[in-house]
Amino acid sequence: MNIAVIGATGYSGVELLRFLRHHPYISRCSLYSSSQEGVPLSHSFPHAREEGELILQKIDMEQIAATCDLVFFATPPGVSSGLAPLLIEKGIKVIDLSGDFRLKDRTVYEKWYKRQTASDIYLQQAVYGLTEWNKEEIRGAQLLSNPGCYPTATLLGLAPLVKHRLIEEDSIIVDAKSGVSGAGRQASLNTHFSETNENVKIYKVNEHQHIPEIEQMLQMWDEHVQLITFSTHLIPMTRGIMATIYAKAKEDLSLEMLLDLYKTSYEDSKFVRVRKPGQFPATKEVYGSNYCDIGIAYDERTGRVTVVSVIDNLVKGAAGQAIQNLNVMMGWDEDSGLAFAPIYP
Numbered sequence: 001m002n003i004a005v006i007g008a009t010g011y012s013g014v015e016l017l018r019f020l021r022h023h024p025y026i027s028r029c030s031l032y033s034s035s036q037e038g039v040p041l042s043h044s045f046p047h048a049r050e051e052g053e054l055i056l057q058k059i060d061m062e063q064i065a066a067t068c069d070l071v072f073f074a075t076p077p078g079v080s081s082g083l084a085p086l087l088i089e090k091g092i093k094v095i096d097l098s099g100d101f102r103l104k105d106r107t108v109y110e111k112w113y114k115r116q117t118a119s120d121i122y123l124q125q126a127v128y129g130l131t132e133w134n135k136e137e138i139r140g141a142q143l144l145s146n147p148g149c150y151p152t153a154t155l156l157g158l159a160p161l162v163k164h165r166l167i168e169e170d171s172i173i174v175d176a177k178s179g180v181s182g183a184g185r186q187a188s189l190n191t192h193f194s195e196t197n198e199n200v201k202i203y204k205v206n207e208h209q210h211i212p213e214i215e216q217m218l219q220m221w222d223e224h225v226q227l228i229t230f231s232t233h234l235i236p237m238t239r240g241i242m243a244t245i246y247a248k249a250k251e252d253l254s255l256e257m258l259l260d261l262y263k264t265s266y267e268d269s270k271f272v273r274v275r276k277p278g279q280f281p282a283t284k285e286v287y288g289s290n291y292c293d294i295g296i297a298y299d300e301r302t303g304r305v306t307v308v309s310v311i312d313n314l315v316k317g318a319a320g321q322a323i324q325n326l327n328v329m330m331g332w333d334e335d336s337g338l339a340f341a342p343i344y345p
């Protein structure tokens with residue numbers, strides 16, 4: 001299969017390349033850049049120089065459509081909504097890592113992203129690629145919208161509770177933390193070393209663009225779920241997301257029952273691992289891998305459930321889940337190109 005990556009000079013783009021180069025069913029991977037036509041990728045990423053140089057190509061949609069079977073967009077918001085429809089109309093498959101096709105209602109996208117997106121026809125056509133919970137739809141997808149990093153950790157952590165109607169519908173609070181690579185490679189005042197090192201910052205309070213994405217999925221699972229409180233923090237580490245989720249149980253539960261539920265819910269999932277009683281995952285335990293690790297607690301005093309969900313934002317939160325979705329779309333083994341352990345320590 002011939003693949004194109006648009007946005008290959010970014011963090012998610014180069015992470016896609018890490019997996020695609022060793023993927024058993026990918027014969028060719030072409031890289032495209034809006035700013036570095038003709039330049040070797042190694043100018044941006046010396047570490048990515050393997051068997052020969054990879055040269056970045058100009059984004060020419062006719063040429064891409066004529067030579068590639070599937071195109072990944074690892075681009076900022078507002079790019080894929082303009083370009084992907086040109087490929088869709090020619091029958092090319094698309095996997096988009098940005099938020100452009102995640103929200104079904106354009107007005108909601110415009111409110112939270114403060115920009116326009118694609119027309120309704122493409123928003124309705126797009127399949128949301130939370131792999132563990134949407135496989136049937138993903139199998140037939142032509143336009144796959146890869147979930148955001150925070151929504152991936154949060155939704156995998158909440159799914160069993162919401163689907164089994166175990167929690168009060170208005171009680172969900174998510175406290176999430178991310179490493180700095182979540183903000184992309186572009187330097188900025190908020191993310192440079194002396195602003196982030198030895199520091200923890202809360203940001204986009206009640207304004208994060210992933211709030212409607214999480215609510216949309218929760219309400220598809222259970223229409224009674226109410227709006228959530230979701231806070232994001234920048235942590236002085238390179239990769240990793242921890243979402244700590246709190247919700248009030250509808251009736252008395254037990255830790256044993258909750259662990260059974262999570263283990264059963266994810267027993268066929270290659271990439272979701274549920275911890276033993278009293279054990280909670282740390283971001284380093286999934287570093288560089290496509291795993292989502294989950295730990296659960298139940299407080300009998302307050303009747304609250306706490307779920308801790310960790311991922312690597314660039315892998316299960318972006319490029320890894322995108323490859324997992326590619327594998328499901330193509331009917332390949334779900335872990336093709338992804339079957340490796342986390343890097344530890």
Ligand SMILES: NC(=O)C1=CN([C@@H]2O[C@H](COP(=O)(O)OP(=O)(O)OC[C@H]3O[C@@H](n4cnc5c(N)ncnc54)[C@H](OP(=O)(O)O)[C@@H]3O)[C@@H](O)[C@H]2O)C=CC1
Pocket residue numbers: 006007008009010011012013032033034035036059073074075076077079097098099147148149181182183184185186313314317318
């Ligand atoms: N970082 C993360 O953890 C996650 C990121 N995402 C999403 O994935 C997407 C990529 O993120 P990330 O890799 O972090 O971003 P980066 O900023 O690291 O890279 C984005 C790349 O997009 C390319 N680009 C910029 N403007 C344009 C344009 N107008 N047309 C075409 N290409 C353009 C740039 O490459 P060039 O100049 O060479 O064209 C750039 O290298 C974003 O939408 C992000 O929100 C989703 C989940 C997690």
Ligand SMILES: CC(=O)N[C@@H](CCC(=O)OP(=O)(O)O)C(=O)O
Pocket residue numbers: 077097098099100147148149178179180181182183209210232234
């Ligand atoms: C640490 C950090 O800044 N993370 C980014 C994640 C952005 C992202 O993934 O954006 P979309 O998925 O919506 O395209 C943020 O919180 O906005």
